[in-house]
Amino acid sequence: xxxxxxxxxxxxxxxxxxxxxxxxxLLLSVVTxxxxxAASDSxxxxxxxDYDDNGAETDAISxxxxxxxxxxxxxxxxxxxxxxxxxxxxYAQVVPQSLRENVRNFFINAxxxxxxxxxxxxxxxxxxWCEAKVFVVNTTVGILGFDAAxxxxxxLETTGEDLGQTLAxxxxxxxxxxxxxxxxxxxxxxxxxxxxDSFLDPLHYLRTPWRIGLSVYNVENDISLxxxxxxxxxxxxxxPYYAFQDLHVQTRNEAISK
Amino acid sequence: MCNQACPGRITLYCGAxxxxxxxxxxxxxxxxxxxxxKTLDAVLDAVKDPALQGAENxxxxxxxxxxxxxxxxxxxxxxxxxLGRTWNGLSAAERDEFVSLFRKLLExxxxxxxxxxxxxxxxxxxxxxxxxxxxxIVTRAITTDKKEIPVEYNVKSDAGNWLIYDVKIExxxxxxxxxxxxxxxxxxKSFQELLTxxxxxxxxxx
Numbered sequence: 001x002x003x004x005x006x007x008x009x010x011x012x013x014x015x016x017x018x019x020x021x022x023x024x025x026l027l028l029s030v031v032t033x034x035x036x037x038a039a040s041d042s043x044x045x046x047x048x049x050d051y052d053d054n055g056a057e058t059d060a061i062s063x064x065x066x067x068x069x070x071x072x073x074x075x076x077x078x079x080x081x082x083x084x085x086x087x088x089x090x091y092a093q094v095v096p097q098s099l100r101e102n103v104r105n106f107f108i109n110a111x112x113x114x115x116x117x118x119x120x121x122x123x124x125x126x127x128x129w130c131e132a133k134v135f136v137v138n139t140t141v142g143i144l145g146f147d148a149a150x151x152x153x154x155x156l157e158t159t160g161e162d163l164g165q166t167l168a169x170x171x172x173x174x175x176x177x178x179x180x181x182x183x184x185x186x187x188x189x190x191x192x193x194x195x196x197d198s199f200l201d202p203l204h205y206l207r208t209p210w211r212i213g214l215s216v217y218n219v220e221n222d223i224s225l226x227x228x229x230x231x232x233x234x235x236x237x238x239x240p241y242y243a244f245q246d247l248h249v250q251t252r253n254e255a256i257s258k
Numbered sequence: 259m260c261n262q263a264c265p266g267r268i269t270l271y272c273g274a275x276x277x278x279x280x281x282x283x284x285x286x287x288x289x290x291x292x293x294x295x296k297t298l299d300a301v302l303d304a305v306k307d308p309a310l311q312g313a314e315n316x317x318x319x320x321x322x323x324x325x326x327x328x329x330x331x332x333x334x335x336x337x338x339x340x341l342g343r344t345w346n347g348l349s350a351a352e353r354d355e356f357v358s359l360f361r362k363l364l365e366x367x368x369x370x371x372x373x374x375x376x377x378x379x380x381x382x383x384x385x386x387x388x389x390x391x392x393x394x395i396v397t398r399a400i401t402t403d404k405k406e407i408p409v410e411y412n413v414k415s416d417a418g419n420w421l422i423y424d425v426k427i428e429x430x431x432x433x434x435x436x437x438x439x440x441x442x443x444x445x446x447k448s449f450q451e452l453l454t455x456x457x458x459x460x461x462x463x464x
Contacts, residue, residue, distance in 0.1 A: 236367035238459055239439045246438035247430055254429025 061187075061249055062176045069179035073241050076184055080223075080230055088223035100224055102146040107218045108158065109138045109145025113200040118161035122169050127159050134158055160255060164193030168256045177245060185248035290393040290413045290420040291385050297330040298380055327369045332414060332421035333361040339423065340436040344444055352449065359456040360436075366463045368425075368432065380409075391415040 063069060092100065112135035119128035134157075137150035150156040167189050168174070175188025186194070198204045203211055223230075237243030301323050304310060310319040337357040338345045345353065379400040386394040395411045410426040424433040443452050 232367070235463065236363070237439060238363070238436070238455060239443055242439045242442045243435060246435045250430040250434060251428070 061174070061245065063245070064176055065178065069177060070241055072179040072181050073244065075181055076179070077234075077240075079182070084220060085223055085227065085230065088220045089227055091220060092224040092227065095224075097225070100221055103218075103221045104225060105138070105142070105148045106145045107221070108148075109135065109142070110202050111200075112158075113202070114163075114197045115159050115161050117200055118163055118166045118197075119159060121163075121166045122161065124159075124161070127161070130156055131158060159258075162190075162193055163196040164190035164252070165256045167193055174252075179245075185245060187252075190252065288385070289418075290415075291382055291395050293420045294330065294395055294411055294413065294422075295380075295382060297326060300326050324365050324369050328361075328365060330422055331364075331369075332416060332423050333357050333364070335414060335421070335423040336360065336364070336433060339433045340440055342437055342441065344440075344449065348449065352453075355453060356456075359453060359460065362460050363456060363463075366460065381406075388412075393420070 112131055116128055116131040116135070119125075119131055133154075134150040135145075137154065137156070138145045138148060141147070142149035151158075172189055174190070178186050178188065178191055180186055180191070183194070203214055206214065233243065233247070234240045304319065304322045304326060307319075307322075309315075310322060334353075334357055337353070337360050340360065341348075341356070348356070381398045381400065383396040383398060386396065388394060392412065392414050395413060397409050397411070398406045399409050400406055408426075408428055411422050412424040412426070413420040414423050415421075424431055426432070440452065443455065447455075
């Protein structure tokens, strides 16, 4: 319903900077122990007892880079509301919705190797097999993935697995919260995952201008399919920075649990 | 007449009636879901009501939808859960004021969004019993572009009335999201300042 998936954003050359900064963040994530104190305080309550299902994960996020992350939140917020969404709205006026859904299907299909490999890495054989079937059907019958034929006619579903989730199932903690320009909310583990996944993403092997162009186009196309949702969610928030941070944390925890 | 001739049949018939009546009075599971379904159907009817169509009736339509959904929500419980431990230290007046402000915020934002979720079709998948008086109702909302959005409603019995105390959309809990925001605010500010912030937020939305 609301803007949810930071994971739907593909690989970008910003990655080079990320590679460069990675050791620093890894170090930070090791040095900073996750302060679960505030979180356990609020869950230790008779009224909230049936939320114990998520235990300490609830709200427990380490954000020592708050100032930088907050600045990036402001940058991304302006970028989204002043440039990305207005462009997407114009684009939606020209291109019919069914065609934009086809484009979304194409990009989702192209990332099949990422999902397939991560299903295997998580020991989910049936899901990996399902991914393979969906990919073959959609790439052929669905014409390069523009039509999600496998989902429509065979009721097969893709998983949305990625390396960040794989690492989480190996017991690796999220590390500190990171809010990347353009990519949005993430953490150390998921950033490492995003870099790893990029090697399995066909977009990664295109020439740089094409890679950037198609990645941005993918984002614009996605936004055009849910205009106004970002603003709706922001409007409902008392503190948008933490609302988006929590949205990210809950979305990731949900994805990992599946 | 068969009824006189075969008393066994009468027993069976009476038994069937009794089962039917019991089911109607809600002694069987399914009541939480039925009540939610009734509300969502009523919302759908309101959205489609010919008397409420058109831009000039938008406010009426929204008011109607909000009123219908508000009946199904337990705002006291929602407020309590979003504040967590802080709630325990508040006076009755403070609690009431917080609940009424939080209710206004939700009515002006989330409830009008939920009506978008009920626009098309809701598939009720299952009821999960959490305890004698708490259930999770698992649904999928089908959007106009045929996408399925998982929506879970947590409901709690209030004298046989099953009221919503949390909504999870695509795995994101409304209560948890606000609890994070409120606890962060309360780390830096007093409870009175939180109330002021809520008041400002609501006046911005109007």
